[in-house]
Amino acid sequence: VNQPEPRALLLTLEYDGSAYVGWQLQKNGLSVQAVLEEAAFQVCGARLRVRAASRTDSGVHARGQVALLPWRGRLGPAQALAALNARLPEDVCVRAAAWAEPGFQPRRRAQGKLYRYLIHNAQVRPVLERRMVWHLRHPLDIEGMNRAAEVLVGQHDFSAFRAANCPARSPIRRLDRLEAGRDGERVWIVALGPSFLKQMVRNLVGCLAEVGRGRLTPPEVAVILAGRARTRAPRTAPAQGLCLERVFFEPEAYRRALHAAY
Amino acid sequence: VNQPEPRALLLTLEYDGSAYVGWQLQKNGLSVQAVLEEAAFQVCGARLRVRAASRTDSGVHARGQVALLPWRGRLGPAQALAALNARLPEDVCVRAAAWAEPGFQPRRRAQGKLYRYLIHNAQVRPVLERRMVWHLRHPLDIEGMNRAAEVLVGQHDFSAFRAANCPARSPIRRLDRLEAGRDGERVWIVALGPSFLKQMVRNLVGCLAEVGRGRLTPPEVAVILAGRARTRAPRTAPAQGLCLERVFFEPEAYRRALHAAY
DSSP states (O other): OOOOOOEEEEEEEEEOGGGSSOSSOOSSSOOHHHHHHHHHHHHHSSOOOOEESOOOOTTOEEEEEEEEEEEOSSOOHHHHHHHHHHHSOTTEEEEEEEEOOTTOOHHHHOOEEEEEEEEEOSSSOOSTTTTSOEEOOSOOOHHHHHHHHHHHOEEEEOGGGSOTTOOOSOOEEEEOEEEEEEETTEEEEEEEESOOOTTHHHHHHHHHHHHHTTSSOHHHHHHHHHHTOGGGSOOOOOGGGEEEEEEEOSHHHHHHHTTOOO | OOOOOOEEEEEEEEEOGGGSSOSSOOSSSOOHHHHHHHHHHHHHSSOOOOEESOOOOTTOEEEEEEEEEEEOSSOOHHHHHHHHHHHSOTTEEEEEEEEOOTTOOHHHHOOEEEEEEEEEOSSSOOSTTTTSOEEOOSOOOHHHHHHHHHHHOEEEEOGGGSOTTOOOSOOEEEEOEEEEEEETTEEEEEEEESOOOTTHHHHHHHHHHHHHTTSSOHHHHHHHHHHTOGGGSOOOOOGGGEEEEEEEOSHHHHHHHTTOOO
């Protein structure tokens, strides 16, 4: 019997999360995982289980999600990419595909992840970018936000910034970079770390936004962090402003991202 | 009788043209003008006729359309802006409002208009920016496009680049700037001129794209221009990539735009 060796494709994915319940399969709605597995089924006739480096929440976007897809049939990476993209809906696409090393596990092998959050900081609501930003009218104090970010960077118990239903065993995480900047009406926040708790980035952003509006000081952020209680921290920033920009597998690339401009 | 003097608001508008038949009122669908006039009616109870500086086509976006709205009632510009935005759909907003000088006519007083066209120049289709770009897979030669653009800049009979149903009396227009540039997978084209014929920018872009793909040379573009026949020019670029960025009323601001970076 000429059984092919089991192989898997490593896919880089871009998606507009607006219409999805998030990355992961859910009973209550359509997930990005479901549409990718359906496209894979249409291409190779097998029900394949995809695993991603990050379980993005409902409404969160990705420009550089990475997923492992066990692969059957004859198509190589380039042909598989074209065939999958022809079957995926317009709000999801495969940007790159390559053979994965045997036994590769995206979540375990990830050196880190880069998230970017966008705020439309202007009196008038956004129109052309409305699906990608959080609208905050009050002028944000970027310097203050960066002073508060310094308090949060490092290894901490991030219990104050995790969702109530976060499944992670440990609330300890290392946050290697958290930085805000302004480009006209647009305020961006980048978060870089080996891994994040559930809704951690959006909770950090919600907190920095309160500092930016002058309703919270950096020392108060230190108290919230030390308090380790989600209920004392500011509200979660909405999902639509968040985008998983990149997953790093090479330590060198991750180290460069610590100092890159965004 | 205490009749207020007739006054008008000068509005700067942003809109996502995806869902509209264009700026102007049409019998076959919803126009941006119609939703703006409806919002004005809801705010001040009068049926008011809006006039814009540019009649953008179906599917074309704007970040800086300018429109004149005769105004009734007591609200000043800032209150009118807030009241209109509260009633406009999420894909249209008023970015700025000010009293217009008496007798101001947006189309006549415009010194010039700046349009920007975006091309997603990559093998894989766009996702997050899909409503704002034209997807072209073949790598575009920006240098060649700019050599062809030089042929088109200046005062010419642009009959080869006007829509068959263009209502303008004269096909003569002055094109002050036409320039292409690349930012990674994104190719942009800016067009600046006092006024444009119907679909002129999209026809210029369609032509430059053919040059970028190596299917047309700059001398051939000169022949097409001189031929003055739309039927011999390349196809029209799709509407979704086009955005009316700004309308200039001050000669100084217009002159600066001739050399500004985009």
